[in-house]
Amino acid sequence: MTSIASLVNQQSKPCTEWDGYRCAMQIAPDGTTRLTSRNGNDFTAEFAELAGVLAPALDGRAAVLDGEIVVYNEAGQPEFGMLQERCGRYQTHRASLRRDEPFTDLSVRFLAFDLLQLGEESLLRAPYDERRERLLAVPMPDPYRVAVVRAFTFIELDADRRTTADLLAHVTAAGHEGLVAKHRRAPYTPGKRTDAWLKHPLTQANEVIICGWRPGQGRFTGTVGGLLLGAHDPGSGKLRYIGDVGTGFSDAERSRLHARLEELHRPEPPFADDPPCADVARARWVEPVLVGEVEFRQVTRGSGRLRHTAWRGLRADKTPGEVLAPRPDREPETSSPPDEPAAAGSTRPHGLDEPSRPLGAKITVRAGARQLTLSNLDKPLYPSGFTKGEVIHYYSHIAPLLLPHLAGRPITVIRFPDGVGGEQFFEKNVPRGGPEWLPTVPLPSTSGRSRHGERGEHGEPIEYPLIDELAGLVWAANMAALEIHVPQYTVDPGPPPLRRAPDRLVFDLDPGPETSIVDCCRVAERLQDVLAADGLTAFPKTSGSKGMQLYCSIDTADPAAPSAYAKRLAQRLARETPDRVIAVMSKTQRIGRVLIDWSQNNIAKTTIAPYSLRGRDQPTVSTPIAWDAVHACRHPAQLVFTADDVLGRVAEHGDLLASLGSTRAPLPTD
Template sequence: MLAKPDGGRLREGPEWTYEYKLDGYRACMSIAADGTTVLTSRNGIDFTDEFPDLAGVLTEALDGRSAVLDGEIVVYDDAGQIDFGLLQERRGRYQTHRSSVRRDEPFEDVPVRFLAFDLLQLGGRSLLAEPYDERRRQLTQLPMPDPYRVEVVRGFTFTDLAADRRTPRHLLEHVRSSGHEGLIAKLRTAAYSPGRRSDAWLKHPLIQTTEVIICGYRPGQGRLHGRMGGLLLGAHDPGTGDLVYIGDVGTGFTEAERGRLQTRLEALERKRHPFAVAPPRADVARAHWVTPEMVGEVVFRQFTRSGGRLRHTAWRGLREDKKPADVLLPHRPHPHAAETTPPELSRRPADSRAKSAAPVGDPPSAASPPAGPRITVQAGDRKLTLSNLDKPLYPDGFTKGEVISYYSHIAPVLLPHLAGRPVTFIRFPDGVGGEQFFEKNVPNGAPDWLPTVRIARSGTRGSTEPITYALLDELAALVWAANMAALELHVPQWTIDHKGARRPPDRLVFDLDPGPGTSIVQCCRVAERLHEALVADGLTPLAKTSGSKGMQLYCAITTDDPAAPSAYAKKLAQRLARETPDTVTAVMAKAQRTGRVFIDWSQNNPAKTTIAPYSLRGRDHPTVSTPITWNEVRTCRRPAQLMFTADDVLHRVDEHGDLLADLDTTRTALP
């Protein structure tokens, strides 16, 4: 039995019950009277050999009775959250090893769990015609002798929630904060209808995912040369049954997964595209077409109402448990379900003839007419003219309009970290992947109201003309910078006074850069050691990701000597490198960095800058330099745990506020 999308409206009332929406492989667990256990996927794939840990776990508890349970096979990460990516990695290893001498490898490092949510048969008696409440009652009465391997999914009736003075919306907030995918609302009186996508089960996802058919691929370029660069996707029109093109996906793949997919794609290559109507030529340049046999899953931000394209996609993994024939076009959300934008940023047509202002930030959709190439917006007390809001600046389709929307939403916590600090921009006028350049001097055409500061150049080489830096101290300045495609904002560890003179450094920074063979996971282990040393010296370190591969630690300090922070940071970095030379280096030379984390102490040089907190990065997708807690540092075991996109960060700030807000209140003298 399958769930329908609820159209963004979570159903409420005493006739409904709610279960967590799970992020794993849907599976049926069939236990014969003799205890033989068989696991099958939705489309009949036998999972039994792949998940031997689950075989026989209920045999003794059933005491000679047969049973059929419906549920989901899941994997948990170290933080106790269900992690589909880990399950996919496990499946990739299984696929690689199943035909080798290691085919019986138990994968004990990635334990699986079967979470049951329905009981379809017990003791030879079918329960399909019984109402949900009765099936649920009998399921919860079954003994669960090993809850680490098999357990019943928690259920919450509307009535039980009301008795606790809570609503389904309260439950949804709990689901969001605990990292689940969403909720499934189930009608308590409904029978079980195998194979039907029923109104009796309605899914309310917190993130949008959809199944897709792999119809082709683009070869990778640059560092991805020789491997798959991106997949071309399709789905069936539910009205006609035609296979239609719905866009592509180029991010979210591990290197190992790209290699596995490349091998399978090459075996399926064909000369012509498989779609009923040829896709736009511009969308499928360099395409290699394949027989549409493989099904995958992607995360997406939008399915366009005109054109029918997935936007801002990221790969989740293959779905061996799904058939291509079952993959239908994604559900189009209600036009008014879009996220709102800040009230202080509004737009009107450039000719100013509109009678009222409309929200700006998210790119235009069918719900609001296109704004045209140039629009005038109100940002705080100022008007600005913006252009090309629909222009993608990231390979995953994240547009300039969405960049502006992110910076306008994040402004309240970002601006305090930029206040009084000259900003160096990294601009991407043609988007990530195109030409990029550092810009220190304020460009020609900057607005007259933009505050600037002239600062003498460091060193003696090249021009001696002072640099005129921009100061971003209000929303309008941030929007102006974003409109120039200034994705990255870099600032020094010092501020200027009211006369424009440079003050002594007020921040100490350690930039932890993982060398080849390491990642932010190893940076976290070094950060823990630095935390201990800094606290012992009376400082209060706070952490953030770089938004790329590494991370930074900050301490608020006082000192009269501009050279002192670098000297202190270098001494501490060299100490850690001496103590553990195999894992840490304080030397910038690339030859010294393989397998080690480089503690870059030189970021404290007054001439250097560091990526600002909450700044976007110019990477494959819109990742952000994100403040994190020390608990997140200590529990990090995989790089993905500390990789945050613009959307992630906005949700984090809504939940936690600015995790660097205490930085200036913990200021102390530099040791």
């Protein structure tokens, strides 16, 4: 792919690439507005709230604007999945919807990036600079519904003392798809791909043709389990198989796709050449008429298969004839094994400088209602190449699920300022220079250590941070605080501040030498039965490392009671199966056994938070899982989830710990 540095010159102007539907807004002199996709589909009824917005500003003139329709998530980032949810809801209910009925929870915005006609004058032959100037002169009476995409020139960037790498880092942190570099003197050429507009994506995505599907199993029975994908060979034009996708679907989307695909059944695969039999077991074939979009990490050489795919949604604005197979990736330049190519497996944004360059560039971003300054976004924090920018991206997207599990709990973090493998340290106190808006709570030290780490006789108070909003997560991630740990209690901020009684019971299952998380799953099943007999509901999650934890929501007035209860259960299981379970910390006794660590219920202890990253070779995550996954686990790899995996899982399953609080029950006292 062409380097962004070679695109951004005095003859080009990069604009942000948005995560939505390409759309033309056509406004007649009487104000009638029509919204159409690239392939002529009429979007007007579907996005009725956009119709007529610009008419008052045009004073009876006609106009045609080119742009993108987007939906924003809670972090203020355009999210294609939410746009797909809105479109799916419209398709399901359009027979009963009024034409002008809004979707108040999923409002849309039209982002204009070109002006093709104004009044009776066609601007197709005008240079982009002129079209851009005329577009900026059009008043935007309702910027919440229609706005103009921001653009930059090389001269403007240079005047701001910013580099193209800074611009890419800013775009990455803001959650955009990438940049489009446009030649400033080029005309507009409808329906043609030219070098005047060059797309520079930060993540790999491609349109695909749905050619078949696999029925779902387990809880997905009766819906779509996965899709079989095709695309046209750029050379021959033949339709060929390019792989499958099984993640990224919501339950509603699986059901909608099932209904549509059943109507398109055909007996044979539609490809020019039959795909490998092993790849298409249980496949049901369909007419290749539906276009969708997937994210992926790699295109394999030789076979041209997409690897590590995630579904993004149907593309009503594209036709099957437009869908071309992406080019295979370059061979990895290291000796990585075939299943884990070093370059292709990394999600580092294309075009950023390598880590050996001086790191120090700062950018300003908005996180919710806060403005933060971030730095060194392209600095790798994991040996796999996962960067600080990607850490911030993960925490920004997981925030709606993570924040409820942090609410009211004093936070301890583990920081990795030089990345995993370098120096790391626990931090409880808010560091000097912490933001004024960050809520904190002073609590007496339970370890007898002072604010500066020295051991004191009386345990000086610790000023713990409380992270209750997106900006707090971004601030912590910018400090390379990869791991977030929380206690089993919440606090009353006072004054005076007080620790409340514990509301969670936790069992940390830690596999010893010659055991794994598979053995932890067998112990977890036994614990689940014992806890259920005592009236408690257990929720499992992985630790993000080698083991796992079980959580129960409890009521107790005694801070010491959870540890005592957990210890009794751990000792009971150790007595019943001494060859498999241990309840003491002795390293010499742990070979071949799983430690049930009951001590994390102590007031002085913390546990890795749900959805927190871990400081390991890969950006693995402490991930809530279903009991079905625990029962089915027969290999450790089945319960290893990276940041990318988790974002796909939560889009499909939501928060598997969401109902933890609703199962609260009294802690047994016997």
